[in-house]
Amino acid sequence: MAIPRALSIAGSDSGGGAGIQADLKTFAALGVYGMTAITAVTAQNTAEVVGVVEMPPESVAQQIDAVVGDIGVDAAKTGMLSSEPIIDAVADRIRHHRIAALVVDPVMISKSGAPLLRPEAMNALRNRLLPLALVVTPNLHEAGALTGRQVRTTEEMEEAARAVRDMGPRYVVVKGGHLSGAAVDLVYDGARMDWMEAPRVHTPHTHGTGCVFSAAIAAGLARGLAVPAAIREAKAFITRAIDAALPLGRGHGPANPMHGRR
Numbered sequence: 001m002a003i004p005r006a007l008s009i010a011g012s013d014s015g016g017g018a019g020i021q022a023d024l025k026t027f028a029a030l031g032v033y034g035m036t037a038i039t040a041v042t043a044q045n046t047a048e049v050v051g052v053v054e055m056p057p058e059s060v061a062q063q064i065d066a067v068v069g070d071i072g073v074d075a076a077k078t079g080m081l082s083s084e085p086i087i088d089a090v091a092d093r094i095r096h097h098r099i100a101a102l103v104v105d106p107v108m109i110s111k112s113g114a115p116l117l118r119p120e121a122m123n124a125l126r127n128r129l130l131p132l133a134l135v136v137t138p139n140l141h142e143a144g145a146l147t148g149r150q151v152r153t154t155e156e157m158e159e160a161a162r163a164v165r166d167m168g169p170r171y172v173v174v175k176g177g178h179l180s181g182a183a184v185d186l187v188y189d190g191a192r193m194d195w196m197e198a199p200r201v202h203t204p205h206t207h208g209t210g211c212v213f214s215a216a217i218a219a220g221l222a223r224g225l226a227v228p229a230a231i232r233e234a235k236a237f238i239t240r241a242i243d244a245a246l247p248l249g250r251g252h253g254p255a256n257p258m259h260g261r262r
Contacts, residue, residue, distance in 0.1 A: 004224070005072055006215075007068070009039060010211070013044055014042060030216060035067040038063065047251030052116075065093065068097045076218065077105060088128060106125060127167075134171065144160070146163075165188055174188075182199060185235060203245050205247055207252040209238055212237070216233065
């Protein structure tokens with residue numbers, strides 16, 4: 001029996017709530033073998049990012065080559081990429097290995113407000129990585145940064161989804177978690193605008209939610225789900241993970257992708 005395999009290309013979160021650590025927990029919870037290519041090592045906790053050390057781009061490329069060449073990859077996701085040279089290295093390896101099932105989480109800022117993407121790397125993200133993505137998952141802030149416009153309403157979410165899709169990804173998921181009311185996300189495939197809604201879970205403990213959501217989509221794709229089904233499964237999964245969030249630390253505690261497991 002084939003084991004579904006997913007690769008996370010992202011930063012390490014020493015607090016365990018986001019990044020590589022959250023992705024691996026999500027992959028395991030959804031029955032997928034997880035692998036990593038670490039782009040940066042962050043010293044962080046629930047309250048702040050204390051420091052960031054970027055990995056050399058050639059090391060990121062070597063990590064991708066090592067796991068793809070031996071173990072194989074059914075789906076991949078990106079998270080924190082930090083710099084233009086790292087984005088270039090990742091895009092080059094994605095093209096080289098012809099990884100089609102790619103989920104791009106355009107991580108730009110931490111839950112505590114620390115920048116995780118250099119400003120000069122924005123064009124590289126738009127022009128070199130998004131055209132390779134099967135799915136891209138910006139929140140309202142990220143959608144606004146990508147498109148150069150404010151995104152604060154459902155109408156503006158639709159406008160942003162069209163603009164982001166013009167950058168090349170097949171599916172755009174604009175996450176509306178920062179809106180008031182129900183937790184609504186917009187899925188756009190170039191033809192249809194589909195809204196996904198879930199009850200809003202009122203908790204400050206939402207660290208890592210974007211990582212868990214995008215990793216859950218990648219896990220579904222690795223298991224052979226069609227894109228819409230993988231996105232719907234991920235929406236239900238992250239809703240449960242937020243509902244079971246862990247009140248750890250003195251800041252934003254992490255969502256819990258291992259919910260229901262002891």
